[in-house]
Amino acid sequence: MRIGRILFPVRELGPGSRLGIWVQGCLRACPGCANPELQAMDEKQDIPEDILFPMLCTAAAAGRLDGITVTGGEPMLQAGAVRRMLEALRPLCGDVLVYTGFTIGELRASGDPDVAGVLARTSVLVDGEYRAAENRGERLRGSANQRIIFLDEAVRPRYEAYMRAGSRIIDSFVAVNGIVSVGIHPPEFRKRLDRDPGIPPRTDPPRRETPANAVPEGGGPG
Ligand code: SF4
Numbered sequence: 001m002r003i004g005r006i007l008f009p010v011r012e013l014g015p016g017s018r019l020g021i022w023v024q025g026c027l028r029a030c031p032g033c034a035n036p037e038l039q040a041m042d043e044k045q046d047i048p049e050d051i052l053f054p055m056l057c058t059a060a061a062a063g064r065l066d067g068i069t070v071t072g073g074e075p076m077l078q079a080g081a082v083r084r085m086l087e088a089l090r091p092l093c094g095d096v097l098v099y100t101g102f103t104i105g106e107l108r109a110s111g112d113p114d115v116a117g118v119l120a121r122t123s124v125l126v127d128g129e130y131r132a133a134e135n136r137g138e139r140l141r142g143s144a145n146q147r148i149i150f151l152d153e154a155v156r157p158r159y160e161a162y163m164r165a166g167s168r169i170i171d172s173f174v175a176v177n178g179i180v181s182v183g184i185h186p187p188e189f190r191k192r193l194d195r196d197p198g199i200p201p202r203t204d205p206p207r208r209e210t211p212a213n214a215v216p217e218g219g220g221p222g
Helices: 049-062 075-092 104-110 113-120 153-165 189-195
Strands: 003-010 018-023 067-071 096-099 124-127 147-150 171-175 178-182 214-217
Touching: 003 049, 003 171, 003 178, 018 049, 018 075, 049 075, 067 075, 075 096, 075 113, 104 113, 104 124, 147 153
Parallel strands: 018 067, 067 096, 096 124, 178 214
Antiparallel strands: 003 018, 124 147, 171 178
Protein backbone atom coordinates (compact mmCIF):
# COMPACT_ATOMS: atom_id res chain seq x y z
CA MET A 1 0.00 0.00 0.00
CA ARG A 2 1.42 3.39 -0.95
CA ILE A 3 1.66 5.53 2.17
CA GLY A 4 2.67 9.19 2.32
CA ARG A 5 2.81 9.50 6.09
CA ILE A 6 1.33 8.22 9.30
CA LEU A 7 0.97 10.43 12.37
CA PHE A 8 -0.37 9.88 15.86
CA PRO A 9 -1.92 11.52 17.78
CA VAL A 10 -3.48 14.00 15.35
CA ARG A 11 -5.84 16.47 17.04
CA GLU A 12 -7.38 17.92 13.92
CA LEU A 13 -9.16 16.37 10.92
CA GLY A 14 -11.81 14.94 13.17
CA PRO A 15 -12.61 14.97 16.88
CA GLY A 16 -10.30 13.67 19.56
CA SER A 17 -6.94 11.99 19.38
CA ARG A 18 -6.63 10.37 15.95
CA LEU A 19 -4.45 8.08 13.92
CA GLY A 20 -3.82 10.00 10.70
CA ILE A 21 -2.99 7.99 7.59
CA TRP A 22 -2.05 9.84 4.38
CA VAL A 23 -2.00 7.63 1.32
CA GLN A 24 0.38 8.38 -1.52
CA GLY A 25 -0.91 9.10 -5.03
CA CYS A 26 -3.61 11.26 -6.55
CA LEU A 27 -4.38 11.99 -10.20
CA ARG A 28 -6.59 15.01 -9.65
CA ALA A 29 -4.05 17.88 -9.47
CA CYS A 30 -6.48 20.35 -7.91
CA PRO A 31 -5.17 23.92 -8.18
CA GLY A 32 -4.09 25.01 -4.72
CA CYS A 33 -3.64 21.45 -3.44
CA ALA A 34 -1.96 21.64 -0.03
CA ASN A 35 -0.36 18.23 -0.47
CA PRO A 36 1.35 18.24 -3.88
CA GLU A 37 4.07 15.95 -2.53
CA LEU A 38 1.42 13.28 -2.09
CA GLN A 39 0.21 13.34 -5.69
CA ALA A 40 2.95 11.17 -7.26
CA MET A 41 2.06 7.51 -7.71
CA ASP A 42 5.38 6.72 -6.12
CA GLU A 43 6.11 3.01 -5.75
CA LYS A 44 8.96 3.82 -3.37
CA GLN A 45 6.23 4.67 -0.87
CA ASP A 46 4.86 1.16 -1.04
CA ILE A 47 4.77 -0.66 2.31
CA PRO A 48 3.83 -4.36 2.31
CA GLU A 49 0.51 -4.87 4.02
CA ASP A 50 1.87 -7.60 6.28
CA ILE A 51 4.25 -5.00 7.74
CA LEU A 52 1.98 -1.97 7.59
CA PHE A 53 -1.18 -3.33 9.17
CA PRO A 54 0.41 -4.80 12.33
CA MET A 55 2.37 -1.55 12.71
CA LEU A 56 -0.84 0.49 12.49
CA CYS A 57 -2.61 -1.79 14.95
CA THR A 58 0.29 -1.44 17.39
CA ALA A 59 0.19 2.37 17.05
CA ALA A 60 -3.57 2.39 17.47
CA ALA A 61 -3.35 0.28 20.63
CA ALA A 62 -0.49 2.31 22.12
CA GLY A 63 -2.43 5.32 23.31
CA ARG A 64 -5.86 6.81 23.58
CA LEU A 65 -7.43 6.46 20.15
CA ASP A 66 -10.63 8.37 19.43
CA GLY A 67 -10.64 8.07 15.68
CA ILE A 68 -8.87 7.22 12.44
CA THR A 69 -8.55 9.68 9.58
CA VAL A 70 -7.64 8.44 6.11
CA THR A 71 -6.66 11.10 3.63
CA GLY A 72 -4.00 11.71 1.06
CA GLY A 73 -3.51 11.60 -1.83
CA GLU A 74 -6.62 9.80 -2.96
CA PRO A 75 -7.63 6.83 -0.80
CA MET A 76 -10.06 5.46 -3.39
CA LEU A 77 -7.26 4.87 -5.90
CA GLN A 78 -6.12 2.14 -3.51
CA ALA A 79 -9.54 1.03 -2.44
CA GLY A 80 -8.61 -2.63 -2.05
CA ALA A 81 -5.72 -1.85 0.30
CA VAL A 82 -7.74 0.75 2.21
CA ARG A 83 -10.59 -1.73 2.64
CA ARG A 84 -8.22 -4.35 4.02
CA MET A 85 -6.58 -1.76 6.27
CA LEU A 86 -9.94 -0.71 7.70
CA GLU A 87 -10.88 -4.33 8.22
CA ALA A 88 -7.78 -4.63 10.41
CA LEU A 89 -8.26 -1.33 12.25
CA ARG A 90 -12.00 -1.07 12.64
CA PRO A 91 -12.14 -3.45 15.63
CA LEU A 92 -9.84 -1.01 17.46
CA CYS A 93 -11.85 2.09 16.72
CA GLY A 94 -15.38 2.76 15.55
CA ASP A 95 -14.76 6.26 14.19
CA VAL A 96 -13.28 6.32 10.69
CA LEU A 97 -13.17 9.56 8.70
CA VAL A 98 -12.23 9.30 5.02
CA TYR A 99 -11.46 12.17 2.64
CA THR A 100 -11.91 11.62 -1.08
CA GLY A 101 -11.90 13.81 -4.16
CA PHE A 102 -14.71 11.70 -5.66
CA THR A 103 -18.33 12.38 -4.85
CA ILE A 104 -20.23 9.67 -3.07
CA GLY A 105 -22.42 9.33 -6.16
CA GLU A 106 -19.38 8.62 -8.31
CA LEU A 107 -18.12 6.08 -5.79
CA ARG A 108 -21.42 4.23 -5.59
CA ALA A 109 -21.82 4.26 -9.35
CA SER A 110 -18.37 2.72 -9.81
CA GLY A 111 -19.69 -0.69 -8.80
CA ASP A 112 -16.26 -1.46 -7.35
CA PRO A 113 -16.66 -3.90 -4.44
CA ASP A 114 -13.52 -2.55 -2.76
CA VAL A 115 -14.90 0.99 -2.84
CA ALA A 116 -18.16 -0.33 -1.39
CA GLY A 117 -16.10 -2.11 1.27
CA VAL A 118 -14.36 1.14 2.21
CA LEU A 119 -17.68 2.97 2.44
CA ALA A 120 -19.12 0.19 4.59
CA ARG A 121 -16.30 0.74 7.10
CA THR A 122 -16.39 4.55 6.99
CA SER A 123 -18.20 6.57 9.64
CA VAL A 124 -17.86 9.96 7.97
CA LEU A 125 -16.99 10.70 4.35
CA VAL A 126 -15.84 14.14 3.21
CA ASP A 127 -16.36 14.01 -0.53
CA GLY A 128 -15.64 16.07 -3.61
CA GLU A 129 -12.71 17.84 -5.18
CA TYR A 130 -10.90 20.67 -3.44
CA ARG A 131 -11.74 24.13 -4.82
CA ALA A 132 -9.42 26.79 -3.46
CA ALA A 133 -11.88 29.57 -4.29
CA GLU A 134 -14.40 27.92 -1.96
CA ASN A 135 -12.01 27.47 0.95
CA ARG A 136 -13.94 29.45 3.55
CA GLY A 137 -12.22 28.40 6.72
CA GLU A 138 -14.77 25.81 7.79
CA ARG A 139 -13.57 23.10 10.07
CA LEU A 140 -13.30 19.58 8.65
CA ARG A 141 -13.72 20.44 4.98
CA GLY A 142 -11.31 22.17 2.64
CA SER A 143 -13.93 23.86 0.46
CA ALA A 144 -17.62 24.54 0.68
CA ASN A 145 -18.54 22.21 -2.21
CA GLN A 146 -17.37 19.22 -0.19
CA ARG A 147 -19.98 17.40 1.81
CA ILE A 148 -19.65 15.93 5.27
CA ILE A 149 -21.64 12.71 4.96
CA PHE A 150 -22.50 10.66 8.02
CA LEU A 151 -22.50 7.01 7.02
CA ASP A 152 -22.74 6.07 10.69
CA GLU A 153 -25.23 8.28 12.51
CA ALA A 154 -23.81 7.22 15.88
CA VAL A 155 -20.83 9.55 15.46
CA ARG A 156 -22.82 12.57 14.27
CA PRO A 157 -23.21 14.27 17.70
CA ARG A 158 -19.49 14.31 18.47
CA TYR A 159 -18.62 15.58 14.99
CA GLU A 160 -21.24 18.31 15.19
CA ALA A 161 -19.90 19.31 18.61
CA TYR A 162 -16.38 19.35 17.18
CA MET A 163 -17.44 21.58 14.30
CA ARG A 164 -19.28 23.93 16.65
CA ALA A 165 -16.47 24.03 19.20
CA GLY A 166 -14.01 26.14 17.27
CA SER A 167 -12.24 27.04 14.10
CA ARG A 168 -9.52 25.15 12.31
CA ILE A 169 -6.31 24.46 14.16
CA ILE A 170 -2.92 23.47 12.81
CA ASP A 171 -1.21 20.59 14.57
CA SER A 172 2.53 20.43 13.90
CA PHE A 173 4.81 17.40 14.08
CA VAL A 174 8.56 17.26 13.88
CA ALA A 175 9.54 14.68 11.26
CA VAL A 176 12.90 13.48 9.98
CA ASN A 177 12.70 15.77 6.95
CA GLY A 178 11.18 18.85 8.53
CA ILE A 179 7.96 19.95 10.14
CA VAL A 180 4.65 18.46 9.10
CA SER A 181 1.87 20.91 9.70
CA VAL A 182 -1.46 19.08 9.94
CA GLY A 183 -4.80 20.74 9.40
CA ILE A 184 -6.72 22.52 6.69
CA HIS A 185 -4.80 25.60 5.71
CA PRO A 186 -6.17 28.80 4.22
CA PRO A 187 -5.89 29.27 0.46
CA GLU A 188 -2.47 30.44 -0.73
CA PHE A 189 -0.84 29.07 2.44
CA ARG A 190 1.66 27.06 0.46
CA LYS A 191 2.64 30.04 -1.70
CA ARG A 192 3.04 32.24 1.36
CA LEU A 193 5.16 29.60 3.07
CA ASP A 194 7.41 29.32 0.03
CA ARG A 195 7.79 33.12 -0.06
CA ASP A 196 8.34 33.55 3.67
CA PRO A 197 9.21 30.43 5.63
CA GLY A 198 8.89 32.48 8.80
CA ILE A 199 12.32 31.68 10.21
CA PRO A 200 14.78 34.50 9.57
CA PRO A 201 18.35 33.53 8.77
CA ARG A 202 20.75 33.90 11.65
CA THR A 203 23.13 36.81 11.42
CA ASP A 204 25.10 36.30 14.63
CA PRO A 205 28.37 34.35 14.41
CA PRO A 206 28.89 31.58 13.68
CA ARG A 207 26.72 32.29 10.67
CA ARG A 208 24.56 29.32 9.94
CA GLU A 209 21.28 29.53 8.12
CA THR A 210 18.61 27.03 8.99
CA PRO A 211 16.24 26.46 6.11
CA ALA A 212 12.70 25.96 7.20
CA ASN A 213 11.34 22.79 5.72
CA ALA A 214 7.73 22.94 6.63
CA VAL A 215 5.41 20.61 4.82
CA PRO A 216 1.86 21.90 4.99
CA GLU A 217 -0.65 19.14 5.23
CA GLY A 218 -4.13 19.88 4.09
CA GLY A 219 -7.35 18.24 4.92
CA GLY A 220 -6.72 15.56 2.42
CA PRO A 221 -8.18 15.18 -1.00
CA GLY A 222 -10.27 18.17 -1.69
S1 SF4 B 1 -6.43 18.51 -3.05
FE1 SF4 B 1 -6.68 16.32 -2.62
S2 SF4 B 1 -7.79 15.52 -4.44
FE2 SF4 B 1 -6.89 17.49 -5.03
S3 SF4 B 1 -4.87 17.00 -5.92
FE3 SF4 B 1 -4.55 17.44 -3.72
S4 SF4 B 1 -4.61 15.42 -2.75
FE4 SF4 B 1 -5.57 15.20 -4.77
